[in-house]
Amino acid sequence: MTESSGDGGRTFRRKTKPVVNEIAQGLRTLDAGVSWFSDLAPTRQQMVLQEVAGYAMQTHITAVDGRAGGGVARSGVKPTANPSVMICMDPPRYGFADLPSAEHVNAFRVLVSVFAVADNRRRDTYCKDACGHTWHNLPAATEQP
Template identity: 40%
Template structure:
């Protein structure tokens, strides 16, 4: 694993983004991606999770604008607004 010792975290964010994209493109297995994530220092889990959410947000937006445009029946695209305090 690389990118842990750069101090500012930019190297880790690039590494995290690369690993997430490799898994998404099936260049790396999900098990390999999970093993990489598990090897992160505990204080880096939140940062890695944010990268995962960012990648998901882009993919979900793209899907909504293409495949689901106009007549989406996916339950996860029709969630009610978040309740206060969650």
């Protein structure tokens, strides 16, 4: 991955946003996203977890999105795993980047899956028929890691 080291990670974050939104919109599989995430260095994984937690906060995820909304089930992570428990708390907890690195993949799976539930809900309500968010209007993408 080519990235500029002097830009504070902005170039890297610009690469994260489409991956996460493509997963949320079904244009990229969760497994392909996990493959991309797994290939990152641990410090980059922490950056992605912080970024996706920010997206989740912007979509106003709720504990319901994790539990009844199916986010945790969609993630494939056990409901008793730390990331699953954190996202299903009311209000959800967001310290995913602070989890041990062995839990980062599960945290990514849970965060992206619950973000997808909340983002779909918001696109069906707040953004229905009048959305100007570029990330809600992605063109069909080819499957790539």
